[in-house]
Amino acid sequence: AKKIIFDTDIGIDDAMAAVFAIASPEIDLVAMTTVFGNATVENATRNALHVKDKFKLTNTVIAKGTNKPIVNAYVDPTVMVHGIAGLGDVDVPVSTTCEAIDTPAYQYIIDSLKADPNNITLVAVGPLTNLALALAACPEITKLVKEVVIMGGAFGLNEAYGNKTSCAEANVYLDPHAADKVFTADWPVVIVGLDVTQKCIFTHDFIDNLRTTAGEMGQFVWDVSRFYLKFYSEIVGLTKGCHVHDPSAIAYVIKPDLFTLRKGPVRVVCEGVAAGLTIQKLDRKRYHVDNWSPHRAQCVAVDVCNEELVELYRSTL
Ligand code: BDR
Ligand code: CA
Numbered sequence: 001a002k003k004i005i006f007d008t009d010i011g012i013d014d015a016m017a018a019v020f021a022i023a024s025p026e027i028d029l030v031a032m033t034t035v036f037g038n039a040t041v042e043n044a045t046r047n048a049l050h051v052k053d054k055f056k057l058t059n060t061v062i063a064k065g066t067n068k069p070i071v072n073a074y075v076d077p078t079v080m081v082h083g084i085a086g087l088g089d090v091d092v093p094v095s096t097t098c099e100a101i102d103t104p105a106y107q108y109i110i111d112s113l114k115a116d117p118n119n120i121t122l123v124a125v126g127p128l129t130n131l132a133l134a135l136a137a138c139p140e141i142t143k144l145v146k147e148v149v150i151m152g153g154a155f156g157l158n159e160a161y162g163n164k165t166s167c168a169e170a171n172v173y174l175d176p177h178a179a180d181k182v183f184t185a186d187w188p189v190v191i192v193g194l195d196v197t198q199k200c201i202f203t204h205d206f207i208d209n210l211r212t213t214a215g216e217m218g219q220f221v222w223d224v225s226r227f228y229l230k231f232y233s234e235i236v237g238l239t240k241g242c243h244v245h246d247p248s249a250i251a252y253v254i255k256p257d258l259f260t261l262r263k264g265p266v267r268v269v270c271e272g273v274a275a276g277l278t279i280q281k282l283d284r285k286r287y288h289v290d291n292w293s294p295h296r297a298q299c300v301a302v303d304v305c306n307e308e309l310v311e312l313y314r315s316t317l
Pocket of ligand 1: 011012013014038078081125126151163169170171245246
């Protein structure tokens, strides 16, 4: 199985992604590292510990991450989307059986990559702050990671421009400086953005079916999704279900050939009206952009076999 460190602001779709990873025989969930975003980092950590407890993940480490972006000021959690503490209206108890380790998330990431070089995939589905801190503290990790898979960004394909603002996806928007560091570092990054995640939908019926056929995990997904589905129908205007954001990053790890990738350096607009906008430089040869990514081209997911992805989720759970 592929070893992953799952870096998450664990809210509702993050939890859906976590159970996907836990259920998949292709994945060994080495750790969940937490970050602010959908919830405060305290609540995200409590949610991660709850998942560890509930699904008896004795070998999965929980490391608490950072509570604010690397440059910008602290931002409040996205309670409108994920509820007061991140998992909708599910009341998450404080774990009495497990705790986060003392090492902060970024340091845990560095230590793990050093201890097991070229064998661990980082899957990041929240603001990219922990990854940027790890890169700053130990730039050599670019040579030690197997792959970095990110749910974030939007590249204007399939009508996907932004969900936080009209040009920015939430994870990138919440820490654009961190995202730019992560996207321009010399390591192999795959970006699974709104372009593909909004093509995949978990319908109400699909989640109801999981509840009756997928045991405790199905019930958990059903419970956490109540609040989210209400947000989608009342605020987003999508009445049939919800988009499949974070589970799509896990799907990429399990079955990369569900996705079509496009190569090219990626940058993030860090300030101003377009803050959080992600741009991929394409080789059109008609113009020249200086100071673009100094390193390798990154891969952006431009298309997905959406029905197959949703079916993979169902069959895995
Ligand atoms: C991303 O933002 C968060 O609300 C979700 O958990 C997901 O990671 C989608 O833009
Ligand atoms: Ca997330």
